[in-house]
Amino acid sequence: MNAREDEFTSATGGGPAGTADAGERNLAPATRSPHAPASPQPAMGRSRPHESARAQVAGAATYVDDIPEVKGTLHAAPILSTVAHGRLRGVDTRASEAMPGVRGVLLARDIPGDPILATFVHDEPIFAIEEVRHVGQVIGLVVADTVMEARRAARQVKLDIEPLPAVLDVRQAHGAQSYVLPPVVVRRGEPEQALASAKHRLSGQLEVGGQEHFYLEGQVAYALPLEQNQWWIHSSTQHPGEVQHWVAHALGLENNAITVECRRMGGGFGGKETQAGHMAVWAALAARKLRCPVKLRLDRDDDFMVTGKRHPFAYDWDAGFDDHGRLTALKVTMLANCGFSADLSGPVADRAIFHTDNAYYLSDVEIASYRCRTNTQSHTAFRGFGGPQGVILIEAILGDIARHLGRDPLDVRKANLYGVGERDITHYQMKVEDNILDPLISQLERDCGYRRRRLEIAAWNAKSPVIKRGLAITPVKFGISFTATFFNQAGALVHVFTDGSVQVNHGGTEMGQGLHTKVMQVVADELGVPFERVRCTPTETGKVPNASATAASSGTDLNGRAAQFAARNVRDNLAAFVSGLDGCGAGAVVFRAGQVISPKSTRSFDEVVKAAYANRIQLWSDGFYRTPKIHYDKVTLTGRPFFYFAYGAACSEVAIDTLTGESRLLKVDILHDVGASLNPAIDIGQIEGGFIQGVGWLTTEQLVWNDKGALSTHAPSTYKIPATGDVPEHFRIALWHEGNREDNVGGSKAVGEPPFMLAISAWEALRDAVAQARGDGQAPLVAPATAENVLHALMST
Template identity: 50%
Template sequence: MSNHHVAKSQAELAELFRADITTGVGRSVKHDSADKHVSGEATYVDDRLEFPNQLHVYARMSDRAHARIISIDTSPCYAIPGVAIAITAEDVPGQLDIGPVVAGDPLLADGKVEYVGQVVLAVGANSLETARKAAMAATIEYEDLEPVLNVVDALRKKHFVLDSHQHKIGNSSAELATAPRRLQGSLHIGGQEHFYLETQISSVMPTEDGGMIVYTSTQNATEVQKLVAEVLGVPMHKIVIDMRRMGGGFGGKETQAAGPACLCAVIAHLTGRPTKMRLPRVEDMQMTGKRHPFYVEYDVGFDDNGLLHGIEIELAGNCGYSPDLSGSIVDRAMFHSDNAYFLGNATINGHRCKTNTASNTAYRGFGGPQGMVAIEEIMDAIARSLGKDPLEVRKTNYYGKTERNVTHYHQTVEHNVIHEMTAELEASSDYAKRREEIRAFNAKSPVLKKGLALTPVKFGISFTATFLNQAGALIHIYTDGSIHLNHGGTEMGQGLNTKVAQIVAEVLQVDISRIQITATNTDKVPNTSPTAASSGTDLNGKAAQNAAETLKQRLVDFLVREYKVTPEDVEFRNSQVRVRDLFLSFEEVIQKAYFGQVSLSSTG
């Protein structure tokens, strides 16, 4: 945009006013970084120019699953040229624990190690390779302790990171005892590695007065700000987090981006030098948690049609060595253990099992998939035992519209369209015909078999910790009509920034090319929630809408005063503004508002 735009006639402005809008909500707009991604020009943390005198950090990890630390000798580290510092738990100036919700995650192992991959010491040196050599030169003496490596063992021993929870409705034990048919079973549900393309990384620059600017790949800027402040023993206002884009997150950077950021910050604080830590892939996979594997036991009673009478499910999440987000993850597995089905008389127990493995963490779905896999396995087991089509058993147990519509956690299911959706999909997919064809094929094919399933999925959106369901945004309109937009969400490839910009473009009725979204930054929008729980656009988009509507209202109020018209006489459309019969460009309105001393900045 330029102040030297060519003045347009009223006829031209009127024509532009009536033209089609191309970039607002509901229109196809390419990702704001698409060209940069394709060309390789997108700047990630590792692409930033290195600071002069910068240190690189490598962490020495535990090679024991469970052991007492007898001694650590870091003196051999300093024999390697280029080494600036080697730190252990004793060197952390502030709080050692970086647990996101409850304690249990020491930044560096404190007296004992609890999994293979736990950080014991960290070295800052003039290159990553030098730091690695130095870290491996340190000598660590251990006394081995008995590890718990199996989720079933942990469940039997009641070896938990947090207390178990229960959801209960009706009388499951009585209904199980009298049900015409009954099945028991168990299953293991495996975990997954996030395998984001960009590994965990942070780059930290010390600032005056003991502060830090932290460039980090995180889904949760405010939490990194809080934890860096805590490990340094300073207030949060000393720490600024800057997060332009991530090379993928999938939940793996909701809490576990904090470790590298805090290690960098401690080393930068102790040396006064800029510090960077990028985890090599192998170290990233050893050090960080995965999706929670689950072990499930069930006892289910039903009739000859497959209708549930009573059910009891034990959901045991393998949390690893610390709580991390496991409390909420196992809760969400419990909330999803009905999926689309009326359980009637049910007892669901959720256990948070402690094992000597990396602390498992948020992962797309956040426990929901594990809960649904359990009940879907039960539906299939019932169908197999009765010789019925599994879809018939599923439909038999669907929630009803006005009855059989209360969940095992006592919520009434409203706006239920599962029956219509299933009927439509059955018809459009030729389900019955294809089942018959598969049955005929399988009867003649002794080795190769085919299958077909039509399975519902419930997806719970937003945070069960409801205080996290909030967001913020900041919008500036500059005097040339260009717009600066900042919000608390993080862009990890999902197109959040583009969607939020479209919302602002829609409210102000301008082309999206006017809007520049800048890096998520804690000194622009404070107290952000993590970008997680499929809520990033809803929360941050509404905050941006709120800010944009405030600005638009100020402009309308100004034009009403200036031109002695009513609010109904003012209309924004297509980067133009109609004031009764007069057409103004958006830039002209902004210029006039600035000279009229109207604030052109708002939070939302």
């Protein structure tokens, strides 16, 4: 180890574990074995294992590709465009069809229904028809006896494509007014006048890259023909109802002919909200043409090339502020790189507008959002759904303002926080009623020793010529609800069987986030039975129809409450039955710890269920929930789009090597608001995972398209997601002590997406280190902060 390497190791806390703060994490306590006697304590509020954890560890949890294949199943592989933009003049499949095992080829002419996908904007062809619009666009399928035979044959299809000019840069698209949707402008006050009269004024640009979902289980679907032109689709999807609709639309059938099932996904992160539907449509079309079951599973390279990513954004901004760094005016132009079609770009860009304020009051503001069309993959939902692209901008602006004024960035952030009275209304006219920002941030500031550490880092940087450290605290205020108001509804079924066991089915999907576990906890407590008596069955359109996507962090909020209502209906039926037996009011009957207790008797739950069945009492019910209070005008983007806000704050400390650009995340302290946690172990896991995934977006995960429009970073060899070595030893997580002030299930708050944006603290800490290394108060760092980009920021003028 040379001297500089030794200095970096010392600066970054490398060396043996077991030092004072190595490995200190506020993890949930160990949970009881499911083979132990059932606990009489409530199920909610306790750390319990994920309902599939043991099966997953043992390799016994079934994913779509694990389902035993029906005899005669064939396999499909996509034929991909090799040109970013061009006229499709011909497809020669003769060589492909002559290869061993090939059973057929599908092109646009083989679609019996609408050749355009059933998206809201209706702008994306199922297969390319006369034009290709990105490298990797699917032109058709080859179907063969085996996966490898199909993939080899697909690569032998000869394409005749006449190249056309391609738009590959978002600023180029904006200049050409190439948009997938019309621009949207949200405005409050008079920002031009406020800018002109501001005590201080600063402007700038920012570039933030996209992100590959990199789910462990890739995109996959398995289509099985049933009798009488009905279809069963196994899909790794966050939105079975949409898959059902898309498949029916493509086959020219009604929705009732299609049943979609999803037991679990090996990760989704938004990548399977809409784009899982493509796989299902393609597999179903192949199955229809060849009249046999067809499975389509993309390999990792094709998955990268075919599917969309997190939207890259470019920004121009102009800010006015006072001597304390408090914003008095702000004008922002947002350029969202949407790819070749709209997909979910409209609502993603809308949410970026909604979250441009993050935790801060904006008095006179204008945000202009342009949804730009480029010749790349059609970008789609990703954890945070545009929120991170809004939050990072305002955090970057406040960081620049603080350096411009020579003030501590945390002080500038605290000066801009939402307050009360005139400073509690967002720029989209929603009142912030549950504001805990100041006490939460102040508690984290004290707990992590922020002020002391800033002095220590300044002293370190003064004597360290190569390794520089940085520190930042950033908050998050994240709105919880679908911005498309009609998605904020859910249904569920609860069945109580005659032996007292319970089965629940709901419209949400399980992608590893613990949704089924939490719903089972809610149902167990509503019926007063041990958690172990409840099972969750696969999500299926034939049970709960028209379900919304499992997205927007609202899976438990919606489906948990719907399941709670369904269980309550069964419980009320049983209570009425017992009240008739004992001559008491139904309200006096209590369900607890597997017992049904009235003022006159105590019976086991199982005993009551058997007696109720014998007396023809309904032991199953449905439940339905619609989120209250929400409304907004989708034209002006004003109103109350969110039921409540989830809050949090993170303190990150980093080090950079000024000679190589290498960086390391040293310490992370998080205080996050999940309300009254339904399952602390799962919630802490979501905070950990969301934060580290956010760190990947902002530090290592760089998507690179070459000048021909081909994605160069399309495999783990060229695209780096965070690994265990990127997780700091000092990684402390604490949960805010207060329950949800809104009437949400169990007093909880959503946890899936908000922690992702806490990772912006790591990026701001890197900018702090860059500025201290430069010595001029400038931090021209783009995201992701790869070693190359850090070096560029250090050397740029």
